[in-house]
Amino acid sequence: MGIVLVNAAVSLDGFIAGPNHEMDWIFDHQFLPDEPIGAIDDVIRTTGAILTGRGSYEVGRRSERSETSSAFGGRWSGPEFVLTHRPPADDETREVSFLSGSIAQAVSTALAAAQGKSLLVLGANVVRQCLDEDLIDEILLLLVPVLLGDGISLFGAPGGRQIKFETVSVAQAGQVAFLRFRRRG
Amino acid sequence: MGIVLVNAAVSLDGFIAGPNHEMDWIFDHQFLPDEPIGAIDDVIRTTGAILTGRGSYEVGRRSERSETSSAFGGRWSGPEFVLTHRPPADDETREVSFLSGSIAQAVSTALAAAQGKSLLVLGANVVRQCLDEDLIDEILLLLVPVLLGDGISLFGAPGGRQIKFETVSVAQAGQVAFLRFRRRG
Numbered sequence: 585m586g587i588v589l590v591n592a593a594v595s596l597d598g599f600i601a602g603p604n605h606e607m608d609w610i611f612d613h614q615f616l617p618d619e620p621i622g623a624i625d626d627v628i629r630t631t632g633a634i635l636t637g638r639g640s641y642e643v644g645r646r647s648e649r650s651e652t653s654s655a656f657g658g659r660w661s662g663p664e665f666v667l668t669h670r671p672p673a674d675d676e677t678r679e680v681s682f683l684s685g686s687i688a689q690a691v692s693t694a695l696a697a698a699q700g701k702s703l704l705v706l707g708a709n710v711v712r713q714c715l716d717e718d719l720i721d722e723i724l725l726l727l728v729p730v731l732l733g734d735g736i737s738l739f740g741a742p743g744g745r746q747i748k749f750e751t752v753s754v755a756q757a758g759q760v761a762f763l764r765f766r767r768r769g
Numbered sequence: 770m771g772i773v774l775v776n777a778a779v780s781l782d783g784f785i786a787g788p789n790h791e792m793d794w795i796f797d798h799q800f801l802p803d804e805p806i807g808a809i810d811d812v813i814r815t816t817g818a819i820l821t822g823r824g825s826y827e828v829g830r831r832s833e834r835s836e837t838s839s840a841f842g843g844r845w846s847g848p849e850f851v852l853t854h855r856p857p858a859d860d861e862t863r864e865v866s867f868l869s870g871s872i873a874q875a876v877s878t879a880l881a882a883a884q885g886k887s888l889l890v891l892g893a894n895v896v897r898q899c900l901d902e903d904l905i906d907e908i909l910l911l912l913v914p915v916l917l918g919d920g921i922s923l924f925g926a927p928g929g930r931q932i933k934f935e936t937v938s939v940a941q942a943g944q945v946a947f948l949r950f951r952r953r954g
Contacts, residue, residue, distance in 0.1 A: 596908065596910070596924070596934065596950065597783060597922075597923075597924040597929070598782060598783040598922075603927075609931070715916065723781065725781070727948065729933070729934040729935055729936045729950045730931060730932065730933050730934060731900065731924060731929065731931065731932040731934070732929075732931055733924075733927070733928065733929030733930045733931055733932070734927040734928055734929060735927070737782075737783075738782075739781070739782040739916060739918075742788075742918070742919040742920070743918065743919055744782070744916065744917075744918030744919060745918045746794070746915060746916065746917055746918055747915065747916040747918070748914070748915050749781065749914040749915060749916070750914055750944060751914045751941060751944045751945070751946060753941075754939060754940065754941035754946045755939065756936060756938075756939035759935060759936045760936070761936060761939045761946070761948055763912065763946055765781065765914045
């Protein structure tokens with residue numbers, strides 16, 4: 585059985601996007617070196633499915649930097665699930681499925697589709713729902729050296745509960761700190 | 770001239786304390802190894818003065834884990850400045866001075882007292898004021914593998930502006946990631 589992994593690039597103040605889902609802060613600056621990053625290759629190789637929320641899905645669709653999928657700039661392909669009660673009528677991408685049940689059901693469905701590989705969870709809203717239901721096994725943060733000042737926090741609004749992790753690995757590639765944490769049993 | 774350094778232990782979701790300034794999350798768990806930590810020794814050695822806000826000052830005073838100063842568990846001593854318009858009547862500690870002017874004046878005064886060493890800035894409110902006035906040179910985060918879910922954010926409430934840094938160093942000691950960033954010129 586694969587793990588459920590949160591993987592996101594975050595600013596020093598914990599934002600994954602600007603106030604209106606702007607992602608240009610990631611692309612505006614050359615934070616990563618041109619050569620392949622082992623930690624990113626590992627995630628691409630070990631990811632079997634992706635579960636995201638409607639917000640991140642729309643950001644991916646609008647992105648001019650990818651074709652059907654924004655996941656890893658098109659370097660990954662596989663089953664993608666979007667948790668939403670408002671599935672769009674016009675998405676003909678074969679690999680995207682829309683789920684409207686509970687977060688636990690969505691994770692279970694997506695994890696089965698991952699066929700033993702990891703399930704990658706993207707998007708602040710879905711991440712928060714997973715944390716509330718204790719569904720996250722690991723977190724891989726790509727910490728980018730910029731303060732955004734405002735935006736969408738990876739871990740959502742205050743009001744959550746305390747959850748303990750252990751530090752698995754700490755590394756640097758270019759300007760980015762790669763920080764991996766595992767849920768404490 | 771010394772630098773102005775923000776140094777704080779933060780949770781994965783960016784909190785330096787619980788909703789009521791609780792610091793027990795830091796002490797409840799053995800995040801750091803027993804042996805001396807080079808990165809912490811460096812900060813102690815290179816710090817010439819501390820500037821803090823009234824909130825952090827009160828937490829330090831109440832702490833049973835130190836005597837007059839909570840800075841580094843009593844391993845550091847030197848001039849401490851508290852930015853407040855409500856100086857307490859009953860503090861007889863010789864090393865603590867209360868400042869009520871602007872943040873820029875407070876940083877200037879404290880930096881002069883540091884005599885060429887670094888000025889350490891503590892406390893969410895003072896940190897945010899310093900960032901707003903572009904007074905921070907470096908940030909040293911001690912990232913602790915726990916999600917607090919709620920509390921006092923190191924970088925304050927949303928509404929700040931974007932500030933770029935560069936990554937100076939990324940290291941691990943025990944369960945803690947030591948992450949140092951320098952303001953981009």
